[in-house]
Structures are given as C-alpha cells and as structure tokens.
Amino acid sequence: MLEAAGKTRPIKKNQPLQNDLLLKALQGEHVDRPPVWMMRQAGRYLPEYMKIKSKYDFFTRVQTPELATAITLQPVDIIGTDAAIIFSDILVVPQAMGLEVEMNEGKGPVLPFTIQGMKDVEQLIVEEAHFHLQYVYDAISLCKQELNGRVPLIGFAGSPWTLLCYMVEGKGSKTFDKAKTFCFQQPEASHALLQSITTVTIAYLKEQIRAGADCVQLFDSWGGLWDKEDFAVFSLQYIEQIVDAVKEEAPVIVYAKGVWHSLPELQQTGAAALGLDWCNTPQTARALTQNKITLQGNYDPVKLLQPVAKIKEDVQQMINAFGVQRYIVNLGHGIIPSVPVEHARTFVEAVKSWKA
C-alpha cells in the first residue's frame, strides 16, 4: 500500500460496522463490556510505527493518506483496540490557517511566526482553511476502506484554546504564560482568534465526518491551566459552539485535561462523552456529571509500565468503579513511548476478557 503514497484511492461506500461497541457506549446503549482504545495509540511505542517514522518526516506521514492510514491501522491490527483514531496532529489547523509549523522530532512543535495582536489574527485564513486539509479527509476515507467495517474510526481536532496556546506561545510550555497573558491583555484579539479557530474547526470536523469519521474527539489539552471562571470565558464557550454545530452529524467526545472543576458544565455541552485524566476518581467524575454522560479514561499511562498482572487487576478494578455502561476504557493521557507492546496489548485484552 505504501507504494501508492500521494495518490488517493477512489472512495467506496463504507461497510456496516462489525464492532460498534464505541458508538453504542457513546449513545448510551447497552453493551456487554466497555469498548477500549488508547490516546496516541498509533505512536512511538510500536516498532511498526518507528519503522515508518524512520523513513518519512512527520508532516509527510500526516499528509500522505496511505502513510496515515497504515499508521492508523497499526494498533487495531497489533493490539486489537475497539476503535481506530486517524493519525494526524492538532497543529494541522493553525497550518491550514496560514501559520508555519515545524515539527522537531523529540523536541515538539515550533511556530516561527506567532500571533501577537489583532493585526495577526486578521491575516489568518478562516473561511477557506478547511479546504487545505483535504489530505486528512482522504486519509479518513482510505482508512474506512481499509478498516472495512472492523471498528469505528475517530476523527479529531484541538480545542480553540489549546490551539491558541501554540499559535501565541510558538512552542510547548508547562504553563503557557505568554498565551494566558495574551488573553488577559488583549481580550478582543484573543476572542477574535478563538472565534476564527472555532469556525475553522467546525468546518474541519464536519468534513472529517463526511469523509467517514464515525465520531470525533476534541482535545483541550491545556484547559487545565485556567481557573474555572477563565476556563468558561476562554475555552468552554468555544467548545460549546463546536459541539453544538457537530453533534447532529456524529457523537463528540470532549477531553479537557485537568478540568475537573468544570465537569458539570462540560456535561451540559451536548457532548456524547467526556474524557478524563487520572486525577479524577470514577466516583467523583460520575457525581460531578450526575451520572448522565458516557465517561472515557482514565488510566495513568505510566501505569502501563507495571507488571502485566497488575495492569489486568487495575483494569478490572477501573471497570468495576466506572461501571460497564456509559464507559469507554482509555488512558488518562497519551501512551508513552517506553511502554512495551505486550503491556498495551494486556490493557486491551483485560477489557475484552472483563467478567462482572
């Protein structure tokens, strides 16, 4: 398949799903066991991924539908997850809006030109931006064909606030002080920027769904840097807009890391599910969301380095605590590169062999 890189295969009608556990969990339908997938499941812990990584740079992997498809399918084939998530990056959106993004392997992303004020915001591409992401839609269509109905395919995007972080700060940060300062000191420009990203993201996610994504996840990786009040102002309201615009077309999972304080508000966005980090206990998360929504998570990724017997025990305990219904087993954040494949597989297998 890799030989075909660059040419997009003709799109065939999608097969009905053989494993629709994820969609059932998202719709709150009865399941015999919860579905399982892992954030960053197509990634550096897989030798098969490292092989592709050694041959093609990051954006070649992302922009070549055949490569993105091969990577997306790896965890389904190798560790047997109940869903695939399209291999891509949240920063393709700032890129499509006209900002340069460099991906330095091992060092994270760098944006050489950052947003510093309203003038920069006004120069961004908005209405046309989602047309520049055709390679993502092509990858999704190709993935759906290759999956041939085995498991659902998840599309995704970064939340407006999380994308603003990189667009203003220009690189990763522990605290994103520059991005927060921008919001406090230039509220008009920051809201204009957040609104522009929101507009692009809505069009982008709708196109992903049209191309075949069965559901989508919104990553608010840096939402937890705000207090509750500022989270409402600078992140939540834009998440609400996106969920509202997209939810009729496919279920939306909202993963807002560290945002335990606004779980009640996130539950009311119309999202089908909320992703949780491991700092929430199942009991607290169920209470804060009034047991009204599907929850996803929240195993500490580092715990996948424990002995496999302990991983099995933890998974059993986690399912018991969250409950089988309205629950999607996942990590609380992305899988880390040092996890042995066997441990990742154990995590998935433990869910599949779960017994009440």
Next chain:
Amino acid sequence: MLEAAGKTRPIKKNQPLQNDLLLKALQGEHVDRPPVWMMRQAGRYLPEYMKIKSKYDFFTRVQTPELATAITLQPVDIIGTDAAIIFSDILVVPQAMGLEVEMNEGKGPVLPFTIQGMKDVEQLIVEEAHFHLQYVYDAISLCKQELNGRVPLIGFAGSPWTLLCYMVEGKGSKTFDKAKTFCFQQPEASHALLQSITTVTIAYLKEQIRAGADCVQLFDSWGGLWDKEDFAVFSLQYIEQIVDAVKEEAPVIVYAKGVWHSLPELQQTGAAALGLDWCNTPQTARALTQNKITLQGNYDPVKLLQPVAKIKEDVQQMINAFGVQRYIVNLGHGIIPSVPVEHARTFVEAVKSWKA
C-alpha cells in the same frame, strides 16, 4: 551588610512580632483583614534581586546568610508583604544527602547522578544530612535579627515525593515519568528513599524552627501528578509524618499543587493551613475541607499582568469568596519574572486596604 558575607552574626534574642497576622490566621484566631505574602516573592521580578543575582551565582546566594537575608527582606521592604520567606531552594536537601545539584540559570536544576535503585538509596546521607544545612539556619537567624519583629519568617522544604522527582529524574519534567516509573517498578527502593528524605526533612525543619522560623511550608509541587490512590501511597503518608513531627514546634502550611482530590485527607494531617492552586474555587476548597482549616492562595500568577484596577477588583472578590477568617492571601503558584513590581505591590496593598 553584604561585605560581611561568609561570617555569621552573633544571634540575639528575637523581638516579639509587631505584625502577627500570619500566625493568627494559621492558629484560626480572629483578624481584621487576612495576611498576604507571595510564593517566590523574593525573586526575578524584583530589580533589587536581579542586581544581587548578577553578582553571585545561585548557590552562593543561597549559602551566604548575608545574601540570603538581603534577598529575603527585599519583598518586605519593597512591596510590604505580611511575612518573609527564607530565600533558599528545596534542592538543598538532596545536596545535603550527598547528591550533586547544578543550577543552570534559566534552565532549571540538573542532578548529574540520579538515584536508580536501592543501592543508590543506601548510599545517601540521612542521619547527618541536616548538619550540612547550617547555612540555612544561620540565614534564618540573621533574617530574624534584621526583621527585628516586623513580620514573621517562613521556613520551608520540599515534600519527599517532590524531592524524589528530581533525585530520580535528574532534572525538571512536565510529567516526571521516570520518577513515577521508579515508584511503580521499585516500590521498596522508592519507599526507602521517601522515608530517608522524610527523616532528613523532619530534622531540617526542626532546626529551621529552632533558628527562628515562625512557621514552615512544605511544597509538594508535583503531588498533582498522581491519582488519589497513588498520592496517598507515595506522597501523603510522608507529608503526614513530617507534619506530625513538626506541628508542635511551629504551624505547618502544606502546599500540594494540583491535589484537589485529596484536600479532605490533607485537612486531616494536622497542618495549620493548606495552600491552593487557582484551579480550586474558594467554595469547593472550603467544602472539601469542611471549613475546618486555614486556606492559602490562590491567585493565578499570570493575572498579576492584568491592569492594576482589575487586580484590585480580583483581590476584593477573592477575599469575599474565601472569607476574612482562616484565610491567607497568596498566589496559586510562584510569581513570574515578568510581573511589574507595581502590580505585585498593588496585590499586597489591595489586601491591606480591604473593606468588607
């Protein structure tokens, strides 16, 4: 005073405190307004500090009582805080235990030799370690003399888990995966290490109090990386030991960043106060601690970059929300270097001029 660097002044009997607001708040006594101080208040936002910094390297500043005293007193003189906190670093403890610590200005600490297993733990200095920190006790005594009873002096130490992070990882990290992995994969060695740090820290804090510290703060900067269950195992139980051993000699403030989920358990440690980051609302924090303990915090440090009128308004609102009694106004984390001195002063002044 700086000329005397290297020689410790003779210790005189301490003056009674003219401003004992902090101690009253810690003891739950009635106050007319809450006390205010700021984490990392003696730091890079002060031109007077930068002047000393340009002449002496980090450990010279820390190890020379006259320099540490000059730096400690700056925020009291310049912005008028209700307490001084001794200028030092949490990593002096690993240093006293025999590990080399390099402080690279702007890049953070590096420990060239890290703890990798039980054998390394066994080679650490434990019983004698606190004797190597005489320069801290001398700085505290000198500070108390120079303060001459104006405001109380706070001593401090890092929590055992937070120190383990650096001793195992060897440098700062967003997630301290290596340190967490060490705890999961070598529980025996990790608990031996945590216990050794605990033993040293108890002796160290007692000596700080003997030298004149009016109260002490324990910084668990990385407690928030654990889930509730693991926090109890790898951090809380050691914090409990320390508080229990020290609380009869001076009030203890426990600041565990990101550890909202264990506020009820932290409230029961016997600490006089709990420090909060800004992700807690006053209402939630009061509810989680059953309104039984003094709370300290929790202004987002980035908000000090807002216009001064907004800072004043925020402080007023924060005091109203936490309540005047059993409350210490502070930031939710350390002050950032880009804050104008005038804004820091506004924060302090707003507390002093607070009106119900």
